Amino acid sequence: MNSWLSEVGAVFRKEILSELRSKSGLITSGLFGIVSVVAIAFATWSVKITPTVGAGLFWITLLFSSMISLPRAFTIEEELGTGDLLRLMARPHAVFWGKVLFNLILIAVTAVVLGTLFFLFAQIHVGSIPVLVLSLLGACLSLGGGVTLSGALVAQAANRGALSAAIALPLLLPLTALGVAALKVAFGDPAVTAGTQAAVGLVCYGVVSVAIGPYLFALVWKS
16 A cells, blocks of 8 residues: 555656656646636627626636646557556556646646636626635546546557547546536526536546546556
């Protein structure tokens, strides 16, 4: 158990140090998110955004920010030629957990920054803080787990970018429905019970994807 935890910690520290050196994940997702929020703000400057529209716009921004940055946690290993070294140093489950923990932090930072900008510039008002917090927690878990898993499964493929998007599509469609349903309540829709259920569904989806991810990843990592 201790050796497994040390492997997870080593992979996690490697991801942190790599991000501190290159800052590619934060810069890529941050720039995309900022441009998206500014574009939304200009387009809706004189228009009152309804909770449903606001939820859809925010989810799209968060979704595509995660799609740009999270899969690179695995695909970058093959691009730099460090995948074989990582296979020798750590077990598949430890590699997946180390990388998904880093991606969860990355998507959480992205969600907080985008949420702050969205509320400031897009004139969105919070209708229910508990539902908002639960929705963002579920969004980070589900997107962090699902998108990371899609990137992990295609890391060794030739056309990684296209395949990652193709694999992620069926995983992300139910998340989009749950995310919009939860966020529109957080932004003022009166259906609090339905929003809470959707937010809990996001959390459960994220827990399941993170739980089964290491086993699916182990099937392709050593091949």
